[in-house]
Amino acid sequence: MTYGADRIYKKVEIIGVSSESIEGAIQAAVSRAQHSLERLSWFEVQDIRGHVSAEGKVSEYQVVLKVAFELK
Amino acid sequence: MTYGADRIYKKVEIIGVSSESIEGAIQAAVSRAQHSLERLSWFEVQDIRGHVSAEGKVSEYQVVLKVAFELK
Amino acid sequence: MTYGADRIYKKVEIIGVSSESIEGAIQAAVSRAQHSLERLSWFEVQDIRGHVSAEGKVSEYQVVLKVAFELK
Amino acid sequence: MTYGADRIYKKVEIIGVSSESIEGAIQAAVSRAQHSLERLSWFEVQDIRGHVSAEGKVSEYQVVLKVAFELK
Amino acid sequence: MTYGADRIYKKVEIIGVSSESIEGAIQAAVSRAQHSLERLSWFEVQDIRGHVSAEGKVSEYQVVLKVAFELK
Amino acid sequence: MTYGADRIYKKVEIIGVSSESIEGAIQAAVSRAQHSLERLSWFEVQDIRGHVSAEGKVSEYQVVLKVAFELK
Amino acid sequence: MTYGADRIYKKVEIIGVSSESIEGAIQAAVSRAQHSLERLSWFEVQDIRGHVSAEGKVSEYQVVLKVAFELK
Amino acid sequence: MTYGADRIYKKVEIIGVSSESIEGAIQAAVSRAQHSLERLSWFEVQDIRGHVSAEGKVSEYQVVLKVAFELK
Amino acid sequence: MTYGADRIYKKVEIIGVSSESIEGAIQAAVSRAQHSLERLSWFEVQDIRGHVSAEGKVSEYQVVLKVAFELK
Amino acid sequence: MTYGADRIYKKVEIIGVSSESIEGAIQAAVSRAQHSLERLSWFEVQDIRGHVSAEGKVSEYQVVLKVAFELK
Amino acid sequence: MTYGADRIYKKVEIIGVSSESIEGAIQAAVSRAQHSLERLSWFEVQDIRGHVSAEGKVSEYQVVLKVAFELK
Amino acid sequence: MTYGADRIYKKVEIIGVSSESIEGAIQAAVSRAQHSLERLSWFEVQDIRGHVSAEGKVSEYQVVLKVAFELK
Numbered sequence: 065m066t067y068g069a070d071r072i073y074k075k076v077e078i079i080g081v082s083s084e085s086i087e088g089a090i091q092a093a094v095s096r097a098q099h100s101l102e103r104l105s106w107f108e109v110q111d112i113r114g115h116v117s118a119e120g121k122v123s124e125y126q127v128v129l130k131v132a133f134e135l136k
Numbered sequence: 137m138t139y140g141a142d143r144i145y146k147k148v149e150i151i152g153v154s155s156e157s158i159e160g161a162i163q164a165a166v167s168r169a170q171h172s173l174e175r176l177s178w179f180e181v182q183d184i185r186g187h188v189s190a191e192g193k194v195s196e197y198q199v200v201l202k203v204a205f206e207l208k
Numbered sequence: 209m210t211y212g213a214d215r216i217y218k219k220v221e222i223i224g225v226s227s228e229s230i231e232g233a234i235q236a237a238v239s240r241a242q243h244s245l246e247r248l249s250w251f252e253v254q255d256i257r258g259h260v261s262a263e264g265k266v267s268e269y270q271v272v273l274k275v276a277f278e279l280k
Numbered sequence: 281m282t283y284g285a286d287r288i289y290k291k292v293e294i295i296g297v298s299s300e301s302i303e304g305a306i307q308a309a310v311s312r313a314q315h316s317l318e319r320l321s322w323f324e325v326q327d328i329r330g331h332v333s334a335e336g337k338v339s340e341y342q343v344v345l346k347v348a349f350e351l352k
Numbered sequence: 353m354t355y356g357a358d359r360i361y362k363k364v365e366i367i368g369v370s371s372e373s374i375e376g377a378i379q380a381a382v383s384r385a386q387h388s389l390e391r392l393s394w395f396e397v398q399d400i401r402g403h404v405s406a407e408g409k410v411s412e413y414q415v416v417l418k419v420a421f422e423l424k
Numbered sequence: 425m426t427y428g429a430d431r432i433y434k435k436v437e438i439i440g441v442s443s444e445s446i447e448g449a450i451q452a453a454v455s456r457a458q459h460s461l462e463r464l465s466w467f468e469v470q471d472i473r474g475h476v477s478a479e480g481k482v483s484e485y486q487v488v489l490k491v492a493f494e495l496k
Numbered sequence: 497m498t499y500g501a502d503r504i505y506k507k508v509e510i511i512g513v514s515s516e517s518i519e520g521a522i523q524a525a526v527s528r529a530q531h532s533l534e535r536l537s538w539f540e541v542q543d544i545r546g547h548v549s550a551e552g553k554v555s556e557y558q559v560v561l562k563v564a565f566e567l568k
Numbered sequence: 569m570t571y572g573a574d575r576i577y578k579k580v581e582i583i584g585v586s587s588e589s590i591e592g593a594i595q596a597a598v599s600r601a602q603h604s605l606e607r608l609s610w611f612e613v614q615d616i617r618g619h620v621s622a623e624g625k626v627s628e629y630q631v632v633l634k635v636a637f638e639l640k
Numbered sequence: 641m642t643y644g645a646d647r648i649y650k651k652v653e654i655i656g657v658s659s660e661s662i663e664g665a666i667q668a669a670v671s672r673a674q675h676s677l678e679r680l681s682w683f684e685v686q687d688i689r690g691h692v693s694a695e696g697k698v699s700e701y702q703v704v705l706k707v708a709f710e711l712k
Numbered sequence: 713m714t715y716g717a718d719r720i721y722k723k724v725e726i727i728g729v730s731s732e733s734i735e736g737a738i739q740a741a742v743s744r745a746q747h748s749l750e751r752l753s754w755f756e757v758q759d760i761r762g763h764v765s766a767e768g769k770v771s772e773y774q775v776v777l778k779v780a781f782e783l784k
Numbered sequence: 785m786t787y788g789a790d791r792i793y794k795k796v797e798i799i800g801v802s803s804e805s806i807e808g809a810i811q812a813a814v815s816r817a818q819h820s821l822e823r824l825s826w827f828e829v830q831d832i833r834g835h836v837s838a839e840g841k842v843s844e845y846q847v848v849l850k851v852a853f854e855l856k
Numbered sequence: 857m858t859y860g861a862d863r864i865y866k867k868v869e870i871i872g873v874s875s876e877s878i879e880g881a882i883q884a885a886v887s888r889a890q891h892s893l894e895r896l897s898w899f900e901v902q903d904i905r906g907h908v909s910a911e912g913k914v915s916e917y918q919v920v921l922k923v924a925f926e927l928k
Contacts, residue, residue: 067259067267072240073223075272079145079204085663087877090906091914096144096207098912107914109904112685114666115139116707120674122667122683123139128147131908132223135240151217151276157303159373162402163410168216168279170408179410181400184325186306187211188347192314194307194323195211200219203404229807231589234618235626242624251626253616256829258810260851264818266811266827275620283619283627288600289583291632295433295492301375312432312495328397330378331427332419336386338379338395339427344435348583351600355547355555360528361511363560367649367708384648384711403643411643416651420511423528439577439636445735447517450546451554456576456639458552467554469544472757474738475571476779480746482739482755483571488579491548499691499699504672505655507704519733522762523770530768539770541760563764564655567672591805594834595842602840611842613832635836661879688901690882692923696890698883698899715835715843720816721799723848727865727924744864744927763859771859776867780799783816787907787915792888793871795920852871855888 072135076101077110079128086112089127102133144207148173149182151200158184161199174205216279220245221254223272230256233271246277288351292317293326295344302328305343318349360423364389365398367416374400377415390421432495436461437470439488446472449487462493504567508533509542511560518544521559534565576639580605581614583632590616593631606637648711652677653686655704662688665703678709720783724749725758727776734760737775750781792855796821797830799848806832809847822853864927868893869902871920878904881919894925 080093090107098104111128152165162179170176183200224237234251242248255272296309306323314320327344368381378395386392399416440453450467458464471488512525522539530536543560584597594611602608615632656669666683674680687704728741738755746752759776800813810827818824831848872885882899890896903920 067261070236071225072237075221075223077147077202078207079147081143087914087917092142093144094908094914095912098908100207103910104908104912106908107906114683116670116674116680116682117139118679120671120680122663122670125663130221135222135244149219149274150279151219153215159410159413164214165216166404166410167408170404172279175406176404176408178404179402186323188310188314188320188322189211190319192311192320194303194310197303231626231629238620238626239624242620247622248620248624250620251618258827260814260818260824260826262823264815264824266807266814269807283621286596287585288597291581291583293435293490294495295435297431308430309432316495330395332382332386332392332394333427334391336383336392338375338382341375346581351582351604355549358524359513360525363509363511365651365653365706366711367651369647380646381648388711405643418509423510423532437579437634438639439579441575447554447557452574453576454548454554455552458548460639463550464548464552466548467546474755476742476746476752476754477571478751480743480752482735482742485735499693502668503657504669507653507655519770519773526764526770527768530764535766536764536768538764539762562653567654567676591842591845598836598842599840602836607838608836608840610836611834690899692886692890692896692898694895696887696896698879698886701879715837718812719801720813723797723799725867725922726927727867729863740862741864748927765859778797783798783820787909790884791873792885795869795871797869850869855870855892 073105073132074135075108075130075132077128077130079126081124081126083124086125086127089125090129093127093129094131097131101131102136104131104133107131145177145204146207147180147202147204149200149202151198153196153198155196158197158199161197162201165199165201166203169203173203174208176203176205179203217249217276218279219252219274219276221272221274223270225268225270227268230269230271233269234273237271237273238275241275245275246280248275248277251275289321289348290351291324291346291348293344293346295342297340297342299340302341302343305341306345309343309345310347313347317347318352320347320349323347361393361420362423363396363418363420365416365418367414369412369414371412374413374415377413378417381415381417382419385419389419390424392419392421395419433465433492434495435468435490435492437488437490439486441484441486443484446485446487449485450489453487453489454491457491461491462496464491464493467491505537505564506567507540507562507564509560509562511558513556513558515556518557518559521557522561525559525561526563529563533563534568536563536565539563577609577636578639579612579634579636581632581634583630585628585630587628590629590631593629594633597631597633598635601635605635606640608635608637611635649681649708650711651684651706651708653704653706655702657700657702659700662701662703665701666705669703669705670707673707677707678712680707680709683707721753721780722783723756723778723780725776725778727774729772729774731772734773734775737773738777741775741777742779745779749779750784752779752781755779793825793852794855795828795850795852797848797850799846801844801846803844806845806847809845810849813847813849814851817851821851822856824851824853827851865897865924866927867900867922867924869920869922871918873916873918875916878917878919881917882921885919885921886923889923893923894928896923896925899923 082088117123154160189195226232261267298304370376440449442448477483514520549555586592621627658664693699730736765771802808837843874880
């Protein structure tokens, strides 16, 4: 990448889920988006939420993030 | 849906219009998005705006919302 | 366009780049989005950032914007 | 209205009240502002609040909105 | 109520649900809160969300609001 | 004032200044606004700023506030 | 208090009122909350508002604050 | 202007339009406000938006700004 | 849970602490809240902070979160 | 100071503490910053917080502020 | 720069001034910061403000920005 | 530390990077800041971002945080 050269990026908002960790949810979302969109450049976390099981355990982390990729 | 299982959601920002009500604008946007995107899961209202006619009547409600759907 | 009539808009977030000016970055993003998306109606600036060269010059302006277009 | 031509708008913040609905409060505020200000172009909802009666009923909706009109 | 006299209020965040309308969800939340808390004074809408059915209908409105009541 | 009855309020943004205190700046702004506008109902503090003298003393408090009054 | 040891805090939102000063409204809210809740640890000011009398005087300061206390 | 002396400012929200540049839209709004209001002291940009022509050109920049002037 | 059926949720703000990780602080807060409140449904992270020891180590993570539970 | 002439300012975030008042905390922070930094021009309050003693008294006000000074 | 390698950045808030344009104010601030700080990497615009002359002209643009540089 | 006693804190904004985890990026930033600044007291996470490799892996977490230390 050369700064000053012509580039356009698009940002898309996705939500990843992981029963393990916040990083797991981010990686899950990034992998999936890379698969159906384009090669991603970066991500920005927007929100961290999650579900609680009947036993009072965090059963999953839900991370809302924006992923950015270059429009070729 | 099972919590803890692998799922990814995408959020898209749309604007619905209705001359009747805020709920009408939400429903219009949701119906249209369901049609051209995927089966929607939920929506979040971002902004409520509208146009005023020359007679001082609210001629339409414009509701900006995010709709979310699961990426299969 | 007639107010009160049935319309739906979609907003997409893109980033334009220009070594010249903020307006240049906006125009670059708008041109590119018009090309790959639909005919755009309006844009909203979200963020203005940029890169600095080793000589302390602004080497490019990066403008994050939302562009809106009607869903036909 | 012609885009690109010289226009200036002013925005004023008002609060409408209705015992019926959110739309009723918006319309009340718009009607009153149209009367004492100029011909309005659009409105933007800022806040939705309300009062609760001793019987636990919503006795009124208070909608804070910005109304915009062209400065001639 | 006399302004300037000693009063303390508490605000609590609740979410009301209605399959009909935003006002219905607000009223449902207010009624329930009045029942288990104290006599409410006012409410402030924080967020408006909802669920979409498989047929693309808004199946419920979820309104997040803060309700305030005087601590006696 | 009767809740549920027809009322419209307008909010105006003003900045009061006092070399003494934040409360002094609020009271100064409120007095002046009451004089040139209408009878005020309430105020909301938006921002607290101030100037520092060459000796490192706060030489004045500047309080940005919104004042609201009923449109008769 | 030992950092690193197991502690949980709860935050509650209250509104204090004083005809004298912002500090008076904060102290009033803190005293009352300490009385009906638990021993408080800290407070955070959320909003400063107030009422204006017919003579254009600030008749009371209303301070919205969050108070935090340890859950034993 | 002497710091510490009695002054009150008012802020008004206006929108300027220019087909040329963001600075052009700011100057247009400032000129017009100076004409119908009082001698302005400063401005604060709130939002930058714009319209896109059918050819994918930015046909106008719309800048929402607050202008402040002293109440004499 | 059936969408469209009558439900009311309450949200409470708590702070969890862990010397290990952000997830640890979330789980600690959720466990404790489940114990003294009701069966929780979900959580939302509001803020992530922490304490630094004299050796420059993060000695604890403090996570401010909102937990939601159904009011039966 | 001449408007239009070349000037650069820097803003620094500091927290002042006072057991007496919010103004006291601001003045304490400003005095200290003037001492170790440069001659300050203005300040902006970011946050007002405080500590509560075991007796339910506000034992100190903590005011987070940004102070600005000219870079010579 | 290699992604994944150990790097720390610092962000500093500065205000640049130009009688010409927003870009001019950004460049002025960046040049000055590069001179007294380190080699800058990027900037983020926080706020755009300005002063108005007695003739109703924008006499200067004031751009608040954060500049980031690597801590070596 | 004694509450009520004279203390001043400064906050500085830094960005830590780690290829492992969010906690790793926080610890990296804190260690480095402790080294070149003063003994830190606490940190506050402002933003979580990251870079994605060509293989669709999160190659690094970038955590923007504010660190606070006492000015002696």
